[in-house]
Amino acid sequence: MTAVGVPAPITRRASSSFWHAAWYRYRRNRLALVAGVVAVAILLVGLLAPYIAPYGDASIDLTATLAGASAHHLLGTDQLGRDTLTRAIWGARTSMTIAIAAPLIGVAIGLPIGIIAGWFGGIFDWVTLRLFELFQMVPTILAALLFITVFGVNVWKLALFIGVTLWVGFGRLARAQYLALRDRDFVQAARAMGVPSWRITIVHILPNAVGPIIVFFVQQVPYVIFTAAGFSFLGLGIQDPLADWGKMLNDSVQYLPIDPLLVLVPIACIGLACLSFSFLGDGLRDALDPTSR
Amino acid sequence: MIAYLGKRLLALLFTLLLATIAIFAMMHSVPGGPFSFSQGDMSAAAIHNIMVKYGLADPVWQQYLKWIWQLLHGYLGIPFEEPTMTVNHLIASAWPITLTVGGLTIAISYSLGLLLGCIAAIKHNTWVDSLITAVVSAIGVALPNYVIGFLLIEVFAIKLGWLPVGGWGSWKDVILPVIAFSLYPMALMERYTRASTLEVTYADYVRMGRARGLSERRILLKYILRTSLIPLITIMGPWIPNILTGSIFIEATFALPGLGSYFTTASLRRDYPLIMALVLIVAAFWGVCFILSDIAYALVDPRVRIEGVSR
Numbered sequence: 001m002t003a004v005g006v007p008a009p010i011t012r013r014a015s016s017s018f019w020h021a022a023w024y025r026y027r028r029n030r031l032a033l034v035a036g037v038v039a040v041a042i043l044l045v046g047l048l049a050p051y052i053a054p055y056g057d058a059s060i061d062l063t064a065t066l067a068g069a070s071a072h073h074l075l076g077t078d079q080l081g082r083d084t085l086t087r088a089i090w091g092a093r094t095s096m097t098i099a100i101a102a103p104l105i106g107v108a109i110g111l112p113i114g115i116i117a118g119w120f121g122g123i124f125d126w127v128t129l130r131l132f133e134l135f136q137m138v139p140t141i142l143a144a145l146l147f148i149t150v151f152g153v154n155v156w157k158l159a160l161f162i163g164v165t166l167w168v169g170f171g172r173l174a175r176a177q178y179l180a181l182r183d184r185d186f187v188q189a190a191r192a193m194g195v196p197s198w199r200i201t202i203v204h205i206l207p208n209a210v211g212p213i214i215v216f217f218v219q220q221v222p223y224v225i226f227t228a229a230g231f232s233f234l235g236l237g238i239q240d241p242l243a244d245w246g247k248m249l250n251d252s253v254q255y256l257p258i259d260p261l262l263v264l265v266p267i268a269c270i271g272l273a274c275l276s277f278s279f280l281g282d283g284l285r286d287a288l289d290p291t292s293r
Numbered sequence: 294m295i296a297y298l299g300k301r302l303l304a305l306l307f308t309l310l311l312a313t314i315a316i317f318a319m320m321h322s323v324p325g326g327p328f329s330f331s332q333g334d335m336s337a338a339a340i341h342n343i344m345v346k347y348g349l350a351d352p353v354w355q356q357y358l359k360w361i362w363q364l365l366h367g368y369l370g371i372p373f374e375e376p377t378m379t380v381n382h383l384i385a386s387a388w389p390i391t392l393t394v395g396g397l398t399i400a401i402s403y404s405l406g407l408l409l410g411c412i413a414a415i416k417h418n419t420w421v422d423s424l425i426t427a428v429v430s431a432i433g434v435a436l437p438n439y440v441i442g443f444l445l446i447e448v449f450a451i452k453l454g455w456l457p458v459g460g461w462g463s464w465k466d467v468i469l470p471v472i473a474f475s476l477y478p479m480a481l482m483e484r485y486t487r488a489s490t491l492e493v494t495y496a497d498y499v500r501m502g503r504a505r506g507l508s509e510r511r512i513l514l515k516y517i518l519r520t521s522l523i524p525l526i527t528i529m530g531p532w533i534p535n536i537l538t539g540s541i542f543i544e545a546t547f548a549l550p551g552l553g554s555y556f557t558t559a560s561l562r563r564d565y566p567l568i569m570a571l572v573l574i575v576a577a578f579w580g581v582c583f584i585l586s587d588i589a590y591a592l593v594d595p596r597v598r599i600e601g602v603s604r
Contacts, residue, residue: 134308136583137576138316141541142556146316146568149560150323226437230542233439234557249440256447267444271435278434 022211025287032283038276045089046096053090055083076261078252088265090243095273098159098228103220105163106170107213113167114174119182119201128175132168140165141227148236158237162224173216177209211288218281222274229270245269298584305580309573314357316572320565321353347373349565360569370566374558380570383555388574390461391539391551394470398536402475403529406482411518413483414490426487433480439542442473446546459548470547474540478532485528490521523594530586534579 026032045052070076075084117128140162147161181187182205190200231237232246240247245266252262344350348359363370369380406429413425436444449469450458456465493499494517502512539553548554552571559567 130304130308133304134311137308137312137579138572139535139538139575139579142572142575145541145557146319146560146572149563150320222434230437230439233542234545236557236561249443253443267436267440270437270440274437275431275435278430 022287026283029283029286031279032286035276035279035283038272039280042092042273042276043096043100046092046094049089049093053083053086055086075265076259078248078262079255084248084262084265087243087248088245088269091245091248091266091269092273094155094238094242094244095225095228095269097155098162099221099224099273099277101156101159102163102224102228103166103170103217105160106166106220107217109164109167110170110172111174111213114171114176115178115201115206117171118175118178119197119205121179125175128171132172135165135168141230144227145231145236148231153231153237153239155238155242158228158231162227166220166224169216169220170213173212174209177212178205181205181208215281215285215288218277218284221277221281225270225273225277245273298588301584301587305577305584309576309580312576313361313569313573317357317360317565317569318353320563320568321356347371360566364573369570372559372567373564374562374567380566383567384552384570384574387550387552387555390549391544391553392537394467394474394543394549394551395537395539397467397471398474398478399533401471402477402479403482405475406479407486407522407525409479410483410486411490413487414494414521415513417491417494422487425483429480429483433476433483437542438473438477438540439546441476442469442543442546445469445473459546461549466547466549470543470549473546474536474543478529478536481532482525482529485525486521489524490517493517493521496520523590526586526590526593530589531579531583533586534575534582538575538578 026036075088077083078087113128113131117125143165144161147164148158151157151161153161178201187200187204190204195204228237229244229246229249232244233250235250238244238247248266249263249270252259252266256263341350348356351359360370367381369384372378372380372383375383409425409429413422416422432441446458446469449456456469457463460466499512499516502516507516539549539551541553541557543549544551544553545557552575555567556571558564559571
């Protein structure tokens with residue numbers, strides 16, 4: 001913490017040298033580097049699941065249930081004879097879809113609202129602040145749970161329900177960024193030259209505000225993984241035949257004395273994903289947003 | 294001060310009203326209802342009778358007004374699933390459980406996190422610091438609390454048989470849920486305490502104090518910690534209502550009959566009165582805690598002023 005690199009001037013328009021400096025700072029953080037590689041690897045595994053999984057994601061082999069690790073099934077099989085490695089790989093696809101889509105939905109709602117509030121101020125800001133208060137009052141997990149029980153669930157719905165509860169965080173962040181930046185010299189200059197509002201907010205300010213938003217985005221990923229797996233763990237999330245880590249855990253708990261591997265695999269997957277994304281988030285924060293800690 | 298409080302409470306009431314309207318409308322806007330799943334083989338007339346009995350046959354806005362009217366009289370309705378009780382009774386029996394687990398969780402995780410964070414900051418850049426930071430952040434961040442809870446049950450309840458698997462009754466039932474619930478807030482507290490203490494440790498006025506020859510003890514307690522703990526109010530304050538209203542995951546894992554588990558079953562069964570009551574209580578509790586934390590912040594930090602609040 002003492003050896004902070006050159007603090008990047010965030011007032012300047014984010015130029016290639018800003019990203020250069022950020023990459024330099026990120027690279028020096030070995031933990032973040034490893035975490036970044038693991039996170040990208042998990043994303044790739046999810047993306048390429050149909051090509052790298054040894055079996056079909058729902059292929060059942062009732063002659064080999066709870067078979068334990070073998071050459072045929074490297075991580076064994078579950079109670080229906082489905083290959084655990086395959087399920088874990090497809091589970092990465094499910095988890096990563098939700099983990100990326102939910103914060104994207106949060107950004108899509110929160111960013112425009114935050115920008116309008118921070119840029120225009122006045123009545124817009126007042127209404128937005130009341131909206132923040134309103135949505136902050138109902139705990140996010142309870143809200144998501146209510147949505148699930150009322151509207152039903154599948155991968156995209158789950159991402160939507162969790163994402164909708166995330167928008168306040170993004171909105172607050174965007175509002176704060178725009179409030180801080182709107183009176184800076186470069187914005188005044190642009191305004192004096194007659195640049196229209198939409199262009200100032202998007203072309204001039206957004207690149208300066210995007211760092212903390214990216215950091216916040218990545219920090220939400222482990223939270224979403226937790227929550228989505230939690231709903232599956234309660235039996236309220238992803239349903240068969242789709243594979244999901246939380247559901248694998250839920251299904252396998254009762255077989256723990258027979259086949260501990262079946263339980264350990266989803267736990268390891270959840271742990272690895274959460275750790276790698278949270279260290280990635282920390283690394284990005286130190287690299288992109290060196291003034292905040 | 295009183296004017297400020299009044300304004301905040303009024304705003305709170307208004308947001309509560311909006312939130313309950315939104316949730317009421319959402320629940321009633323989708324097809325299906327509390328009695329459309331469980332009693333499938335009943336005749337239409339019988340279902341209609343039940344609907345009339347519970348007031349579900351009225352237009353939604355009338356139901357809402359009736360609900361508000363009862364609420365103003367302190368009556369929260371009858372839970373559909375347990376018609377022999379009132380929602381008031383159900384909550385009165387459930388919340389103490391959640392509060393016990395939550396209160397202990399806050400006490401343990403905040404004090405331990407604070408202590409560890411301070412130690413890590415004081416021993417900055419030594420192996421003690423690295424060890425604390427690595428271990429705490431790894432256990433707190435790597436696994437969701439319900440997974441940790443499940444592992445704890447597996448080891449201490451099933452393998453060793455020292456503690457009960459779950460449920461509620463004796464003091465032993467508290468231990469495992471509190472441990473599982475505490476790890477994440479503890480890690481968070483440790484992180485923020487360490488970061489904010491470090492920020493102050495290298496501040497000029499601290500160096501100045503050292504140059505004047507003040508004792509290390511005095512510097513630490515009066516100069517560093519007093520300043521560094523202020524931001525923790527805004528960061529860790531909002532976690533207090535969050536923890537005190539329980540976690541649906543922890544309560545499901547340990548089979549605790551608390552607010553969270555009632556919320557889960559109530560949502561699944563569309564138990565409207567129970568859902569509304571739980572949402573209302575949780576939201577009101579959060580709102581009050583937010584107001585309190587803003588006031589606490591203004592009281593502790595002389596640089597922050599809120600209208601009408603003086604030190």
